[in-house]
Amino acid sequence: MKKDQNDRDSAIIIPFPGLKDRYYEKGISSLESHHFQEAVDFLKQAYQMDSTDPHISAAYLAALYENGNYDDSKRMAEELLKSGIGSFYDVLDIYLMILIQLNDYKQVVATLKPLFEENEIPPEKAEHFLQLLKLSEKAVRNQVMENSPKDDIPFLHQEQSPQDQLIGLGMLKDKNIHPYLDSLIEMLSVEKVHPFIKTAILSLFKENKIDQSILVEKLGKKETLNPMDIPSAEEFPFFHLVKNQMESQLRDHNPVLLEQILDMIERHSLCLYPFEWEPTNPSVWTAAYRAMGYELYGENWNLEKLAEFHSVQEAELGTIFTFIVKLEEISSAIVSPQ
Structure with a gap:
């Protein structure tokens, strides 16, 4: 039986040129701005168009993990490890994190032990993977953690990273x-x-x-505080005032820089929590983060002119800028790769 024109048209799907790259770029942007469900949606589209692209596969896996889709991300990581798509040890790193979130410590041990026995771990990953192996072996031995003595808790060794x-x-x-x-x-x-x-x-x-x-x-x-009496970091009003000022300055002018600075502000807020930001003038913090934006892109800027533009004291702006640089060093250390 011959197909009519409508049947033939519906059977042929021709994606727009560059659509895969567009989905990938939007997914990465959503991932960087911590809009994880949105990132999953975009990157899933890109992945369905080209499941062999290592960059798309790695980004989609990361988005699933960050969004808490642990079962889906576990299955995908296992497929990537078997197929050899992407960097094996980067995918393995995420896979191990997923297993830990699922409390599947036996599988962590079963995965890492043979690699160590065969000396296949690259030097830059060895210490990190060894810590994961030791933690997981201890977790397997202490399956009922509530009955374990507190001295056996692995993360309380303060010399650990x-x-x-x-x-x-x-x-x-x-x-x-x-x-x-x-x-x-x-x-x-x-x-x-x-x-x-x-x-x-x-x-x-x-x-x-x-x-x-x-x-x-x-x-x-x-300060002595009661955890039940303090809001979450995202609920601090001052945090939102600074974010809103940055958005009004950069949303139309430089949205890419805006996302980078907002991510920075969020990390710094988590570092400062539960303490309030001081001084409590949001304009001086906004000006200081604008200076950080100039630094990110190697642009020249002038402290006096920036203070004048934002109607803040030059000395106070300089102090806050120095503090933000310190916060960036501290907060970046926690997310830097092993």
Whole structure:
């Protein structure tokens, strides 16, 4: 039987030129701005058009993971590892993070142990993967973590990297944290514990409704706080004032730079949490972040003129800019690759 014209037209799908790249670019932009569901939607379209592109595959996998689609991202990571698409050890790194989120520590051990036995781990990944292997072996031995003595909690070894401490905190997801409460509280007042780790601990306390006064020391500040009485980092009004000012300045002029600065502000807010931003004039912070934007792109800028443009004190702007540079160094360390 012959097909009519409508049948033939519907059977032929010709994508617009460059559509795959457009989906990929929009997906990356959404991923960088932490709009993870949006990133998944865009990158899924690109992946369906070309599942062999290593850049698209890696980005789609990262988006699924960041969006909390652990089962889907696990299946995809396993497919990529089998097919050899993309960087094997970068995909493996994400795969291991997914397994930890799923509490599948046995599979982490089963995956990493043969690689170490065959000396196939690249030097730059060896220490990181070894920490994951040790953490997972300990988690397998202590399957009922609530009954484990607090000295056996792997992430409380303060000499570990912040990345591995975060993994340890992830191991407490959906667990009873009360056996470890004293150790966690102590970490909040230890200077060498990374500010981001302290934020993660406070978030864990809020999730578990820990209703007691706790001493928090961070970035030279010290205060006794009750986790149940403080808002989340995103709920601080000052945080939104600075973001809104940046958006009004850059939304139409330079949206790419805007996304980079907003991401920076969000990371810095997590580092400062639960303390308020000081001074409380949002304009001086906005001006300082604008200066960071100039620095990102190697553009010349003048402190005096920038202060005048934003109607802020030059000395105060200089102080805040220096502090932001410090915050960027601190917050970048927690997300830098191993």
